[in-house]
Amino acid sequence: MAIVTYTQQDGTSKDVTVKIGQSVKDGAVNNLIPGIFGECGGACACATCHVYINDQWVEKVGPAGDAEKDILEFAEDVRENSRLSCQINISEDLDGLIVYVPDEQ
Amino acid sequence: MKVVIIGGGHAAGQIISSLLMDEDFNGTITLIGEETWLPYQRPPLSKQFLTGEMTIEQVTLHPAEFYETNGVEMKLGCRVNAIDRTARTVSLENGETIAYDKLALTTGTRVRRLSLPGADLDGIHYVRTIDGTETLRNNFAPDKSLCVVGGGYIGLEVAAAAATSGMKVTVMEMDERVMNRVVAPQVSAFYEKMHRSHDVEIRTNVAVTGFTGQDGLMAITCQDGSSFETSLCVVGVGVIPNSELAEDCGLKCDNGITVDQFAQSEDPDIVAAGDCTNHPNAIFGTRIRLESVQNAVDQAKAAALSIMGKPAVYCAVPWFWSNQFDTKLQIVGLSQGYDQTILRGNPNDGAFSVFYLKEGILIAVDAINSGREYMMGRKWIADHVRPDPERIVDTTISVKELI
Ligand SMILES: Cc1cc2nc3c(=O)[nH]c(=O)nc-3n(C[C@H](O)[C@H](O)[C@H](O)COP(=O)(O)OP(=O)(O)OC[C@H]3O[C@@H](n4cnc5c(N)ncnc54)[C@H](O)[C@@H]3O)c2cc1C
Ligand code: FES
Numbered sequence: 001m002a003i004v005t006y007t008q009q010d011g012t013s014k015d016v017t018v019k020i021g022q023s024v025k026d027g028a029v030n031n032l033i034p035g036i037f038g039e040c041g042g043a044c045a046c047a048t049c050h051v052y053i054n055d056q057w058v059e060k061v062g063p064a065g066d067a068e069k070d071i072l073e074f075a076e077d078v079r080e081n082s083r084l085s086c087q088i089n090i091s092e093d094l095d096g097l098i099v100y101v102p103d104e105q
Numbered sequence: 106m107k108v109v110i111i112g113g114g115h116a117a118g119q120i121i122s123s124l125l126m127d128e129d130f131n132g133t134i135t136l137i138g139e140e141t142w143l144p145y146q147r148p149p150l151s152k153q154f155l156t157g158e159m160t161i162e163q164v165t166l167h168p169a170e171f172y173e174t175n176g177v178e179m180k181l182g183c184r185v186n187a188i189d190r191t192a193r194t195v196s197l198e199n200g201e202t203i204a205y206d207k208l209a210l211t212t213g214t215r216v217r218r219l220s221l222p223g224a225d226l227d228g229i230h231y232v233r234t235i236d237g238t239e240t241l242r243n244n245f246a247p248d249k250s251l252c253v254v255g256g257g258y259i260g261l262e263v264a265a266a267a268a269t270s271g272m273k274v275t276v277m278e279m280d281e282r283v284m285n286r287v288v289a290p291q292v293s294a295f296y297e298k299m300h301r302s303h304d305v306e307i308r309t310n311v312a313v314t315g316f317t318g319q320d321g322l323m324a325i326t327c328q329d330g331s332s333f334e335t336s337l338c339v340v341g342v343g344v345i346p347n348s349e350l351a352e353d354c355g356l357k358c359d360n361g362i363t364v365d366q367f368a369q370s371e372d373p374d375i376v377a378a379g380d381c382t383n384h385p386n387a388i389f390g391t392r393i394r395l396e397s398v399q400n401a402v403d404q405a406k407a408a409a410l411s412i413m414g415k416p417a418v419y420c421a422v423p424w425f426w427s428n429q430f431d432t433k434l435q436i437v438g439l440s441q442g443y444d445q446t447i448l449r450g451n452p453n454d455g456a457f458s459v460f461y462l463k464e465g466i467l468i469a470v471d472a473i474n475s476g477r478e479y480m481m482g483r484k485w486i487a488d489h490v491r492p493d494p495e496r497i498v499d500t501t502i503s504v505k506e507l508i
Pocket of ligand 2: 025037038039040041042043044045046047048049084085086087
């Protein structure tokens with residue numbers, strides 16, 4: 001188990017318990033976090049799971065893979081710390097992770 | 106407000122999420138699904154679920170606690186037999202009657218079963234449900250042979266999954282090329298070559314005429330008189346929309362349940378979403394029935410809004426994907442009726458895309474290991490752009506500057 005905090009652009013946030021091995025997208029979808037849809041179920045085909053990683057966590061989470069980069073590049077309002085949350089699997093290391101949900105997917 | 110949803114697939118799962126996320130929703134939700142599983146994603150069935158890389162838990166859309174916590178009543182393993190629109194009730198196969206204020210039909214499609222001689226022999230499988238796919242997977246064994254009847258994307262994905270599991274796979278396609286219905290010849294050629302390079306035998310222009318065997322399948326017979334020995338076969342020859350329930354209660358159906366741009370049927374209390382609907386798409390100016398996750402999800406969102414009495418138009422550029430071996434095919438738009446294709450990149454490099462034009466306007470892009478072209482394609486198609494073929498083919502121009 002790890003706790004992940006999902007923060008919206010208006011500042012509201014929700015702490016969610018995510019099982020090890022599940023993705024940051026799964027945690028959002030199972031807890032009705034607005035703004036993260038994860039339509040393709042993690043196939044890197046939709047970019048509806050775009051999140052920004054809190055600066056302190058960027059290194060631990062690591063960079064996007066090639067297929068992810070290609071899709072991510074064209075998501076709305078991409079930043080340095082953008083990732084597709086379906087591609088981030090929760091491990092013990094990520095307990096306490098904070099992500100920000102973009103305004104529009 | 107009492108919302109009842111018939112059919113527990115992807116669209117149903119999305120209607121539930123959308124209603125629960127809507128601040129104005131304070132009704133109850135009952136889902137009635139024929140399958141015993143919680144709503145799940147079907148795409149992995151022919152991909153990672155078949156190879157064993159994904160479990161049932163991982164293909165499930167939301168875990169059981171999700172429905173419990175949110176008070177959604179799940180009636181699984183129950184089939185709805187009839188809808189009474191006057192009484193506003195649905196009756197289940199087990200004799201139960203359930204009342205609704207708003208009804209959502211998300212009954213999806215069912216596989217087209219072959220009606221050829223011997224087609225009900227043991228050893229002949231279809232990939233549509235967890236149950237069916239698990240049985241097939243239990244029959245996978247290295248070096249065993251598998252014959253796939255139908256070279257559409259599901260058949261080819263199954264072939265790739267089986268070959269990856271070490272099986273000897275043969276694909277039989279009636280047409281002159283695989284995925285004929287959905288992609289241009291260049292793309293079919295690329296996929297045929299790729300499968301062959303993984304030792305999958307692709308036979309085109311072969312019509313299967315029957316199956317032989319006593320206790321179980323032993324051989325498949327073809328129109329040219331040849332016969333192919335195998336004890337395991339997967340059939341992937343398309344699906345049929347489950348619209349009978351709607352038809353029987355007098356709702357208009359025509360290759361699916363007829364709904365408007367708000368996912369609303371003729372009956373103000375009944376919406377429908379997903380594979381089972383025939384709906385208008387303003388971008389293409391035509392009515393369509395789609396079989397894709399994108400459509401199930403986006404139309405379900407519109408259906409939920411209609412239930413809430415705040416209709417919003419569902420109008421999206423369709424998108425779709427297929428994973429075979431290490432190759433990602435991503436399709437955006439609808440290529441039907443194209444009169445010109447432009448190839449960007451070289452298929453021999455394993456990454457390329459095909460742009461489909463109709464009267465000069467971009468209507469679809471098939472992107473093979475080319476996520477950028479796919480993502481830009483979505484915007485371009487919605488904007489009805491007229492691409493300059495000379496620029497498209499020029500791979501020195503970056504995707505963002507192509508149009
Ligand atoms: C093997 C496979 C691979 C796929 N791959 C992809 C892919 O890569 N990308 C993509 O975009 N799409 C893919 N698809 C298509 C995608 O899965 C479907 O478009 C999607 O599941 C449609 O969702 P739905 O809710 O409309 O219908 P379904 O998911 O089919 O759900 C309908 C449910 O309703 C139930 N039902 C029907 N009638 C009744 C009744 N009378 N009473 C109670 N229950 C009833 C059915 O049993 C079923 O469980 C794939 C499909 C398959 C089968
Ligand atoms: S869920 Fe589709 S790209 Fe992440």
